[in-house]
Amino acid sequence: MRVRLTVNGVRNEVEVEPRRLLADVLRHRLGCHGVHLACEQGACGACSVKVDGRLTLSCLMLAAQADGAQITTIEGLAGADGTLHPVQRAFNEEHGLQCGFCTPGFILAVTDLLERIPDPEEETIRRELSGNLCRCTGYTNIVKAVRTASRLMREVNGGAGRSAPTVPSPTEGGGRAT
Amino acid sequence: MKPPPFEYARAASLEEALGLLETPGARVLAGGQSLMPLLNLRLARPSLVVDVGRLPGLDGIAADPDGGLRLGALVRHQQLLADPLAAERAPLLRQAVRHVGHVAIRNWGTLGGSLAHADPSAELATAAIALDAELRLLSRSGERGVRARDFFKGPFVTDLRDQELLTEVRVPARPTGESSAFLEVAPRQGDFAIVAVAALARVAERTLTGVTVAWSGAAPTPRLAAELGPSLEGMTLDGDDLERTCGEAGRRLSPPSDVTTSADYRRAALGVLAVRAIRAAAA
Numbered sequence: 001m002r003v004r005l006t007v008n009g010v011r012n013e014v015e016v017e018p019r020r021l022l023a024d025v026l027r028h029r030l031g032c033h034g035v036h037l038a039c040e041q042g043a044c045g046a047c048s049v050k051v052d053g054r055l056t057l058s059c060l061m062l063a064a065q066a067d068g069a070q071i072t073t074i075e076g077l078a079g080a081d082g083t084l085h086p087v088q089r090a091f092n093e094e095h096g097l098q099c100g101f102c103t104p105g106f107i108l109a110v111t112d113l114l115e116r117i118p119d120p121e122e123e124t125i126r127r128e129l130s131g132n133l134c135r136c137t138g139y140t141n142i143v144k145a146v147r148t149a150s151r152l153m154r155e156v157n158g159g160a161g162r163s164a165p166t167v168p169s170p171t172e173g174g175g176r177a178t
Numbered sequence: 179m180k181p182p183p184f185e186y187a188r189a190a191s192l193e194e195a196l197g198l199l200e201t202p203g204a205r206v207l208a209g210g211q212s213l214m215p216l217l218n219l220r221l222a223r224p225s226l227v228v229d230v231g232r233l234p235g236l237d238g239i240a241a242d243p244d245g246g247l248r249l250g251a252l253v254r255h256q257q258l259l260a261d262p263l264a265a266e267r268a269p270l271l272r273q274a275v276r277h278v279g280h281v282a283i284r285n286w287g288t289l290g291g292s293l294a295h296a297d298p299s300a301e302l303a304t305a306a307i308a309l310d311a312e313l314r315l316l317s318r319s320g321e322r323g324v325r326a327r328d329f330f331k332g333p334f335v336t337d338l339r340d341q342e343l344l345t346e347v348r349v350p351a352r353p354t355g356e357s358s359a360f361l362e363v364a365p366r367q368g369d370f371a372i373v374a375v376a377a378l379a380r381v382a383e384r385t386l387t388g389v390t391v392a393w394s395g396a397a398p399t400p401r402l403a404a405e406l407g408p409s410l411e412g413m414t415l416d417g418d419d420l421e422r423t424c425g426e427a428g429r430r431l432s433p434p435s436d437v438t439t440s441a442d443y444r445r446a447a448l449g450v451l452a453v454r455a456i457r458a459a460a461a
Binding site (some may be wrong): 001017018019022024040041042045048054055056057059061062064065067109113114116127128130131144 | 179180181183184185186188192204210211214215217219227229231279281282283285286310366367370461
């Protein structure tokens with residue numbers, strides 16, 4: 001079947017089997033090798049991309065389901081001249097990666113987090129990124145990188161001070177029992 | 179792994195979807211957050227995947243004139259989390275859905291998909307049972323309603339027939355002054371719950387009335403704690419009556435035992451969690 005995908009602003013039309021995952025079509029047909037696949041069951045977050053602006057696990061979506069969608073992968077974040085996105089800069093500056101396998105997924109998830117919650121506390125960062133696993137266990141520097149990215153993005157946006165979350169906090173009004 | 183081969187059809191209308199579902203071996207795909215892992219693991223091998231994800235008119239949350247709530251089957255978890263009407267009329271749904279997965283999963287996962295998939299640890303199934311929700315099931319031969327309390331037949335097994343589509347969830351009007359809480363124990367944030375408790379109660383002068391408790395991890399499917407609720411009628415929150423009654427209710431259960439969690443652990447955890455959920459609702 002024919003599927004139309006606009007990936008990082010470039011329109012594509014590809015012939016795919018219905019069973020093909022969006023992640024595999026992005027990687028193997030459209031050259032987005034930054035879309036990493038690990039668990040293929042929605043547990044690790046390595047394959048995170050944005051589909052029509054929504055953070056998405058591309059291993060849990062058929063390419064056919066994404067027909068007509070606008071997709072952003074890690075390849076689409078830096079400027080055309082190679083200028084890094086503020087989240088990429090922050091991961092670089094804070095050494096927010098070790099082997100780097102989980103990094104594209106984390107960076108997509110962090111851009112989504114900072115759009116929803118521009119200035120998150122550490123506890124919020126850890127909760128909101130709990131769907132992304134780093135098996136090097138480099139979480140401390142990842143959290144630092146999110147704090148730095150938050151500052152960089154607020155500087156870019158000309159805002160100062162702490163912004164209110166734009167969506168309800170999952171822990172609001174009663175905690176977990178663990 | 180990768181999904182096995184199947185045919186794929188995206189339904190443009192409810193009528194088309196119901197027609198496609200008459201194909202032997204057809205399977206509904208909504209948000210895909212449960213079916214896609216099953217396909218990737220090859221635990222599901224449908225002949226035809228019927229994508230209902232873009233069907234119009236099934237993603238609304240509307241007020242029922244009698245004070246209840248009507249939720250379309252395609253309401254996404256993240257939408258439910260942020261919806262003011264749902265928060266007002268059935269806050270338990272929001273309290274439950276915030277435990278479901280992570281944001282990427284909640285962006286696509288649907289209410290109807292979660293209920294139809296019937297994972298034994300599903301938070302929304304437990305909440306729907308507590309709220310005495312009714313599920314509307316549509317096929318070419320007609321429509322019927324099934325109470326959530328009668329819908330779950332076993333792990334991943336429901337009353338839904340092959341050619342039926344779950345289209346709507348109706349939550350009846352809740353009593354004035356009722357409050358609620360949803361608590362769970364999970365190995366990590368967003369993971370499948372080991373046990374979970376949904377509690378609804380009214381509290382006046384530290385005394386409980388109209389208590390409803392539903393739990394998961396107590397039996398092969400989420401279920402109503404049918405004896406516990408009535409046994410708490412008129413009970414005071416002071417002292418340790420609540421602890422004793424919930425603890426005894428937990429000990430009477432025959433919960434499943436698996437490689438990570440024993441039945442004894444679930445019995446103990448459910449008793450404790452029921453107390454905490456009732457106290458959280460009363461707070």
